[in-house]
Amino acid sequence: MRKRNRTQDGLALAAAVGLTMLTTLVIAQAVLYVQDVERASAAARLAVGQAEVIARSSAAAAKQALATRGEDCSDTDLRNLKAIAFSSSYMSDVGKVRDGQIVCTALWGALEPPMVLPAPRFQRNGAGIWRSSDVLHSPYIATNIVVRGNVATVTSPSAFDNVDPSRTSRIVIATANGEYTFRSVEPVADARDWHRNDTLERSYCSDTAGVCAAVTSPRTALWSLPSHLLATFAGLGLVTGLCLGWMAIRYRNLERSLEQRLQSAIESGELTVVFQPLRKISDGSTVGFEALARWHISPEEEIGPDIFVPLAQVNGFGPVLSRYVLATALDDIEGVLLPDAELYVCINVEPEDIADGSFPDYALSQVESRHLRPFQVCFEVTERNDIVTPEFFKNMALLQGAGFRFLIDDFGTGHSNFSHLARTSFNGIKIDRLFTGAITTDSPLRSVLPAVYELALKLNLDVTIEGIETSAEAAMLRSLAPEAIGQGWFFGRPVNARELASRRAPLDSVLDS
Numbered sequence: 001m002r003k004r005n006r007t008q009d010g011l012a013l014a015a016a017v018g019l020t021m022l023t024t025l026v027i028a029q030a031v032l033y034v035q036d037v038e039r040a041s042a043a044a045r046l047a048v049g050q051a052e053v054i055a056r057s058s059a060a061a062a063k064q065a066l067a068t069r070g071e072d073c074s075d076t077d078l079r080n081l082k083a084i085a086f087s088s089s090y091m092s093d094v095g096k097v098r099d100g101q102i103v104c105t106a107l108w109g110a111l112e113p114p115m116v117l118p119a120p121r122f123q124r125n126g127a128g129i130w131r132s133s134d135v136l137h138s139p140y141i142a143t144n145i146v147v148r149g150n151v152a153t154v155t156s157p158s159a160f161d162n163v164d165p166s167r168t169s170r171i172v173i174a175t176a177n178g179e180y181t182f183r184s185v186e187p188v189a190d191a192r193d194w195h196r197n198d199t200l201e202r203s204y205c206s207d208t209a210g211v212c213a214a215v216t217s218p219r220t221a222l223w224s225l226p227s228h229l230l231a232t233f234a235g236l237g238l239v240t241g242l243c244l245g246w247m248a249i250r251y252r253n254l255e256r257s258l259e260q261r262l263q264s265a266i267e268s269g270e271l272t273v274v275f276q277p278l279r280k281i282s283d284g285s286t287v288g289f290e291a292l293a294r295w296h297i298s299p300e301e302e303i304g305p306d307i308f309v310p311l312a313q314v315n316g317f318g319p320v321l322s323r324y325v326l327a328t329a330l331d332d333i334e335g336v337l338l339p340d341a342e343l344y345v346c347i348n349v350e351p352e353d354i355a356d357g358s359f360p361d362y363a364l365s366q367v368e369s370r371h372l373r374p375f376q377v378c379f380e381v382t383e384r385n386d387i388v389t390p391e392f393f394k395n396m397a398l399l400q401g402a403g404f405r406f407l408i409d410d411f412g413t414g415h416s417n418f419s420h421l422a423r424t425s426f427n428g429i430k431i432d433r434l435f436t437g438a439i440t441t442d443s444p445l446r447s448v449l450p451a452v453y454e455l456a457l458k459l460n461l462d463v464t465i466e467g468i469e470t471s472a473e474a475a476m477l478r479s480l481a482p483e484a485i486g487q488g489w490f491f492g493r494p495v496n497a498r499e500l501a502s503r504r505a506p507l508d509s510v511l512d513s
Contacts, residue, residue, distance in 0.1 A: 029221070032219075032220040032221070033219065033220075035220075036200060036217060036218075036219050036220055037200060037202070039169075039217060040169065040200055040201070040202040040215045040216075040217040041202045041204070041215075043163055043164050043169060043171060043202075043213075043215045043217070044171075044202050044203055044204035044213045044214070044215045045204050045213075046162070046163050047160065047163045047171055047173050047204075047213035047215070048173070048204050048205065048206050048209075048211055048212065048213045050159065050160055050162070050163055051160075051173050051182060051206070051209065051211045051213070052206055052208070052209045052211065053089070053090065054090045054155055054159050055209055055211075057088050057089050057090045057091060058090075058091060058146050058153045058155065059127075059148070060088070061084050061085070061088040061091050061094050061151075061153050062094075062146070062148040062149070062151040062153050064084045065080070065081060065084055065094055065096075065151040065153075066148070066149055066150070066151055068080040068081075068084075072096045072098065072103070072104070072150070073096055073103055073104035073110050077096070077104075078104065078106065078109060078110075081094045081095065081096070081104075081105065081106035082106040083455065084106070085106040085107065086451060086455065087455070088153075090155060090156050090159040091153050091154060091155065091156060092107070092140075092143070092154050092155065092156040092157065093105045093106055093107040093108070093140070093153075093154040094106050094151065094152070094153050094154070095108075095111075095151070095152040095153075095154070096150055096151060096152070097117070097147055097149075097150045097151065097152050098114075098150065100116070100117050101114035101115060101116050101117060102114055102115035102117065102135070102145075102152050105152070105154075108139065111137070113137055114137070115135050115136060115137045115138050116135065116136040116137065117130065117135060117145075117147065118130070118134055118135070118136075120147070121134060121180050122175065122179055122180035124175075124210065126148065127146050127147065127148045128146070128147045129144055129145070129146050129147075129180060129182075130144070130145045130146075130147075131143075131144065131145075132144070132145055132154070140154055140157075141157060142157050143155045143156070143157045143159075144182055144183075159183075160173065160183050160185060163185065164185060167185070167186075167187055167188040168187055168188075168217065168218065169185075169187065169215050169216060169217040169218075170184070170185065170186055170187060170215070170216040170217075171183075171184070171185040171213060171214070171215050172184045172185075172213065172214045173211065173212075173213050174211070174212060174213075174214075175210055175211060175212070176205055176206075176210045176211065176212050177210075182211070198218075198219040198221065199216050199217060199218055199219060200216075200217055200219055201214065201215065201216050201217075202214075202215050202217075203215065258303075258311065259311060259315050261297065262295070262308050262311060262312060262321075263317060265295060265297075266317070266320060266321060266324050269328075270295070270296075271293055271294065271295050271321075271324065271325075271328070272293075272294045272295075272296070272328070272496070273291050273292065273293055273294070273325060273328045273329045273332055273496075273497075274291075274292050274294055274494035274495060274496055275289035275290065275291055275292070275329075275332075275333060275345070275494060275495060275496070275497065275500055276289060276290045276292060276487060276492060276493065276494040276495075277289055277487070277491055277492035277500075278290060278346070278464065278485050278486070278487050278491075279485065279486050279487075279491045279492070280485060280486070281465070281468075281474065281477050281478050281481060281482060281483075281484050281485065281486040282478060282482045282483070284491070286343070287342065287343065287344070287485060288343055288344040288345060288346060288378070288485075289333065289336075289343075289344075289345050289346070289500065290345070290346040290348075290380070290487065291325060291329035291333070291345055291346065291347050291348075292305070292348075292494050293305055293308075293309070293321070293325045295308050308321075309321065313350065318350055318352065318353065319350075319352065319353050319356055319359070322347075322348075322349050322350065322353040323353075323359075323362060325347060325348070326347050326349075326363065326366055326377075327366055329345055329347060330345070330366055330367070330370055330372065330377075331370075332496070332497035333345050333497055333500070334370045334372065335497070336497065336500050337372055337376050338370075338371065338372065341373060341376065343376065344375065344376040344377065344378055344405075345376065345377060345378070346378040346379070346380050346407065347377065347378070347379055347380065348379075348380045348382075348409065349379050349380070349381055350381070350382065351381060351382075351389070351392050354379070354381065354392050354395050354396055354399070355389055355391035355392040355395060356391075356395070357391070357395070359395055359399075360395050360398040360399050360402070363377070363399060363404065364399075364402055373403065374399075374402045374403030374404045375403040375404070375405065377404050377405075378404070378405040378406070378407060378427075379399070379404060379405070379406050379407070380406075380407045380408075380409040380430060381406060381407070381408060381409060381426075382408075382409045382410060393424070396424075396425070397425070400425065400427075405427040405428070405462075406425075406426045406427050406428075407426060407427065407428045407429060407430050407462070407464065408426050408428075408429045408430065409430050410430065410432045411429040411430055411431050411432060411452070412431060412432045412434065412435055412448065412452060426461070427461070427462055428456070428461045428462030428463060428464065429452075429456055429461055429462075429463060429464070430463075430464040430465075430466055430487075431449055431452055431453070431463065431464070431465045431466065432466065432467070433466050433467020433488070434467075435448045435449040435452070436449065436465055436466065436467040436468055436473060436477075436488070437467060437469075437473075439473060439476055439477070439480065440470070440472050440473055440476060449465070449480065449481070450480045450481065453465075453480065453481045453484060457483065462485070463481065463483070463484040463485065464484065464485040464486075464487060465477060465481060465484050465485070465486055465487070466487045466488060467487075467488050468486045468487065468488030468489075468490045468491060469488050469489050469490055470490060471490065473488075473490065474486065474490050474491075
């Protein structure tokens with residue numbers, strides 16, 4: 001009986017191993033195929049969407065340039081063209097056309113000789129389109145030149161780089177009738193053998209712009225993997241399956257546990273808030289503070305906001321977290337703000353927080369219940385596509401009408417640019433630390449911060465510059481951006497409310513040293 005039981009156990013184990021190996025291989029191949037299809041389809045959709053965005057950006061830049069006053073190619077006109085090119089998301093240059101020639105541009109100034117335009121490769125809605133290689137004396141490489149009236153716009157050569165960052169597929173963006181190809185992206189050299197494998201093709205067309213994208217991508221086959229990997233999959237099929245299953249279950253439990261712990265921490269008030277000083281760059285005097293949430297799950301272990309904030313958003317209680325931080329920050333800093341109406345506190349919020357219909361009343365009640373003034377609270381919003389919803393605009397207007405202020409956080413990255421500011425009513429911007437760190441280096445980004453600062457002043461926007469870590473950066477910014485507000489470890493590290501009073505001394509002596 002024992003022998004038979006051992007035999008049955010062996011057969012059952014062998015069957016389980018064989019079934020697991022087969023299932024693992026089949027599922028792996030299916031997953032690879034689905035991923036390949038989704039990757040190609042997503043690339044096609046992204047390429048078309050990018051083409052639509054680029055077309056709108058080109059049309060908007062041309063409209064602005066056509067509306068400028070003054071003589072073409074004058075110093076005033078060139079300054080206007082530079083401002084338009086800088087604020088346009090995907091245009092690398094904007095110029096003026098006379099007698100079939102591009103005679104000046106924002107990037108190159110007055111051209112001698114001018115760029116001679118042949119007959120356009122393609123025309124649509126009154127606009128002529130050329131490949132840069134078709135234009136005599138063109139300094140542009142691998143891009144498109146579009147002429148509307150007497151204005152030429154040049155698409156950035158990197159405008160489609162985010163469509164397929166790994167460069168493993170062939171992507172062709174063209175008109176729906178195939179008459180003109182806007183861009184053809186080829187695989188990089190490391191992917192040169194992809195055409196030897198089976199490929200799949202996906203395409204997608206715009207319903208409005210008359211643009212299509214065709215994507216040809218390699219299929220990933222299990223048998224194309226190295227033999228030792230196939231042997232490993234076959235030999236460790238059961239172990240791999242069990243381990244992956246166990247890991248998946250454990251991961252879900254851990255994530256669920258962390259989610260529950262975060263909800264509990266919010267409900268029980270375990271999350272704390274620290275405050276980082278905001279100081280005038282000119283003299284180091286304190287004007288306000290940014291409230292930063294912290295979560296210590298034990299005296300030795302802290303979970304950063306880069307983990308628990310996205311966790312709250314993904315699981316649907318991001319607005320609850322934002323309201324908690326607002327209330328806690330006002331509780332902690334009330335004693336500092338009440339005696340000094342000039343001081344303010346900045347709270348980080350998401351667009352969906354502001355769009356919540358009850359948020360304006362909640363924010364106002366939190367301020368009024370502590371006898372604070374609405375203008376002492378500033379909301380820092382990370383700009384994304386959902387920032388332009390009607391609900392966001394409506395509630396933002398209500399809050400601003402009550403006295404609250406709004407800044408765009410991390411300006412210069414992601415979706416943030418001056419073209420968005422033209423459609424919104426933000427009070428100011430916070431320039432990302434990426435550009436702060438570049439001002440004392442030879443980085444190509446070193447000129448971005450002063451240019452953004454000057455344009456912001458022309459738009460009557462307040463400017464806060466984050467990431468100021470050294471005396472060299474502070475000294476340079478005092479010259480480059482004297483009216484800006486500074487934030488960073490040089491001006492003070494985040495501290496709790498009890499330590500705020502001792503962190504408000506001006507930094508004149510430090511800045512002058």
